[in-house]
Amino acid sequence: MVKAVIFDLDDTLYREKDFVEGAFKYVCKYLSMQYELNFGKLYEDINDILKKHGRGSIFNILCKKYNIAEDISTLVNIYRNSLPQIDLYEDAANFFKKYSGKYSFGIITDGKASVQWNKIGLLNLKKYVDGIIVTDDYGKKYWKPNSFVYLKMAQYFECRPEECLYIGDNPNKDFIGARAIGMNTIRIIRKSGDHMNTFLDSSKEADFNINSMDKLQNIIENRM
Ligand SMILES: [Mg+2]
Structure with a gap:
């Protein structure tokens, strides 16, 4: 579950x-x-x-x-x-609106801490997401794929890693640390993105792939 x-x-x-x-x-x-x-x-x-x-x-x-x-x-x-205009993908916004308050949501993101927090503010994500980890706040060595941040998130939600699902787009780092501690993983392959054409050894890839968060609804409703 x-x-x-x-x-x-x-x-x-x-x-x-x-x-x-x-x-x-x-x-x-x-x-x-x-x-x-x-x-x-x-x-x-x-x-x-x-x-x-x-x-x-x-x-x-x-x-x-x-x-x-x-x-x-x-x-x-x-x-x-800078504070440019950015918006959630439509499927992401719909997903959060539909499930907000019903389930626990978290974010784990790499990148310069101040910039990532700016983006989180610009996207108004605190409205929907309970647990936010900007890995850079812990230092560069804790960036993904370090398992530490995934464990930290599971602890935050007071659940076991197997009870967590991590969704990301970059097989170079998103799924390795999550899988190492037993989290479920899903890769989203969108129409644009730096990693949309990157396909690695199955040990680094997610458990399975989707191309829209609309597909996530079935998974969540069946497994949560
Ligand atoms: Mg990414």
């Missing part, structure tokens, strides 16, 4: 790219004002850099391209403190 349903955040409950693109707009707005540059062109370029080079040194590449001697940490702070 499953008593608590625990979710990953990015690309599981909302589209992470919406946050990234929204935060980029804050950075581009700053640069356009500071250096009298065209906002639209900056925004196009920063998205191109993300596509070509991935995350990591986007702001360095952008500043180099425009020959700007900007302090990169200023841009990183603007990005991290």
Whole structure:
């Protein structure tokens, strides 16, 4: 019997790219004002850099391209403190509305703590979710797939790991630590997301896959 349903955040409950693109707009707005540059062109370029080079040194590449001697940490702070408009996926919002108050819900999310808490606030998740763990609050070594945070969540709900269900999108880290302590796992494969095309050894994958949280309703109603 499953008593608590625990979710990953990015690309599981909302589209992470919406946050990234929204935060980029804050950075581009700053640069356009500071250096009298065209906002639209900056925004196009920063998205191109993300596509070509991935995350990591986007702001360095952008500043180099425009020959700007900007302090990169200023841009990183603007990005991290930005508050763009983001929304829960429709199926996630429907799910929470339908089951809120009836079941226990949790979130375990990796990423810079202040940014993840910002996202949780922007998505108004405290309205629906009882237990929230931002792994970074414990330190980088406690990020997923470390089992510690999953155990911590089970303790919070006062249930055994086998009575918990973890739902995430990234087989590189979402299910390993959960499965190691005996949690049930489900992978959500949405139409977009960094990991939608990643398929790993079955030991790292979830017990099974779904493509919408609408499918979760049957599982919950049959197992809870
Ligand atoms: Mg994720």
